[in-house]
Amino acid sequence: MIDDIIDGKWKHPDTGKAADVDYDRVVIDESLDGREAELVAAMNLGERVAIVADEATYAALGERVENAIARLKPDLIVLDHPHADVKALDDLADRLSEHTGAIAVGSGTINDLTKYVVGRDGRPYCVFGTAASMNGYTSSTASITLESGLKTSLPSTAPKGFFADLTVMAEAPTFTRAAGFGDCMARSTAQIDWWMAHRLTGSDYQQIAYDIEWNDEVELNKRAAGVGAxxxxxxxxxxxxxxLCGLGIAFTGVSNHGSMGEHQISHYIDCFMGEAHPGTLHGQQVGVASLTLARLQQQILSREEPPHIMPTLIDYDDMVRRMGRRIADDCLAEFQKKALDEAGASTMNERLRKVWPELRRECLAFAIPVAEMERLLKAAKGATTAEELGIPAGFYREAIIHNREMRNRFSLLDIAADAGLLADFAEGEA
Structure with missing residues (x-):
């Protein structure tokens, strides 16, 4: 399916259209040892190529790639403990300014930095993944921390090629595999959030993003313990x-199918925990947050009567206290787009009363039961509580309550908060 999507042979079953993808090739194999030069040559990266890695990813795979393509005389750029922020972007942009193309060797940070820098002027790049830790390898967005400190997804470019050496990925630290699995667990909660937003607000929803990955998700969950091992x-x-989650964006144009309330909690942790951040990966946090969202969704969807919505309360002064004025202003502009006034709350309540029995059944059909999600995450050696991540309960509860202020994606968190249910729910999470 992956090859057919990239080659334009797999068509959207409803529209008959092929995906709009920039990739030339995705190769996932037990080993790519000895194939690196062939894979890079097919990417047409130009006359002057750079390899971008950090110390760990260079040791894991970068040196092998460098030796394999030695005849191209690639320039080597080894970043020192990089973060995907504006400062690192500016530094990498300077170092890549004379290059016609790039080869990223790494996972989240290395891939995001490289794709965003070369994507600004349309230069090609490919990526050799070193860990199955996130779903951004094939996405056309980059997760970047802005100068204000706000972490956001920015439009970027997809790689010409994504190459996954499964032996290298299997030898990466266990927590990286658990992070990737945690990102996959978000499917259930994100789908409920996205569908509920569609039914209640009329926003877009596209089932195709879930359909293309469903069969593989079933097989993956059967092998959760194998991920851990x-x-x-x-x-x-x-x-x-x-x-396939990344490829879903080629059909939908958005990341909603894999990133809703659970990702917002993780983003809040990354943006506002500061020096106290335990260094956990985004996907590890998403796994724990997915369990939290699943419990909240289960609690609300178990009700025979719909929650009663009140106008959205926005405490700007408190946002400034927690976020700083610059980020608070950015977040406020997004938050206000989905905030409900008196008329909006009335309309929402009327809609909820009309569709609630049907909406409950629809959403529960998407759900993985909480106990099963927890079992799967444990089998994959992933954390299941904030305490296991090293995040204090008080801060994690703050993230549950306030993450919805960060972006204009309506989710069940908004329903729970505007119904006066979210703060009490958060008290039970740790």
Whole structure:
């Protein structure tokens, strides 16, 4: 399916249209040792190529790639403990300014930095993944922390090629595999959030993003313990699901299918925990947050009567206290787009009363039961509580309550908050 989507052979079943993709090739195999030069040559990266890595990813795979393409005389750029922020972007932009193309060797940060820098002027790049830790390898967005400190997804470019050596990925630290699996667990909660937003606000929803990854998700979940153990077959399914989630954007144009309330909680942690941040990966946090969202969704969807919505309360002074004025102003502009006034709350309540029985059934059909999600995450050696991540309960509860202020994506968190249910729910999470 991945090859057919990229080649334009797999058509949207409703529209008959092929995906709009920039990729030339995705290769997922047990080993790519000895194939690196062939894979890079097919990317047409130009006359002057750079390899971008950090110390760990260079040791894991970068040196092998460098030796394999030695005849191209690539320039090597090894970043020192990089963060995907504006400062690192500016530094990498300077170092890549004379290059016609780039090869990223790494996962989240390395991939995001490289794709955004070369994407600004349309230069090509490819990526050799070193860990199955996130679903952004094939996405056309980059997750970047702005000068204000706000972390956001910016339009970028997809790689010409994504190459996954499953042996290298299986040998990466266990927590990286758990992070990728945690990102996959978000499917259930994100789908409920996105569908509920569609039914209640009339916003867009596209089932196609879930359909293309469903069969692989089923097979992946059967092999959750294999993810934890670094089993090659399990790593293959994990990498396929992560790849297909990224490819979903080629059909939908947005990341909503894999990133709703659970990702907002993780973004809040990354933006506002500061020096106290335990260094956990985004996907690890998403796994825990997905369990939190699943519990909240289950609690609300178990009600025979719909929640009663009140106008959205916005405490700007409190936002400034927690975020700083610059970020608070950015977030306020987004938050106000989905905030409900008296008329909006009345309309929402009327809509909820009309569709609630049907909406409950629809959403529950998308759900993975909370106990099953927890079992799967544990089998994959992922954390299931904020305490296991090293995040204090008080801050995690703050993230649950206030993450919805960060972006204009209506989710069940907004329903719970505007119904006066979210703060009490958060008290039970740790």
């Amino acid at each position: 670094g089993d090659i077959e399990a790593m293959g399914y994990l990498t396929r699901v992560l790849t």
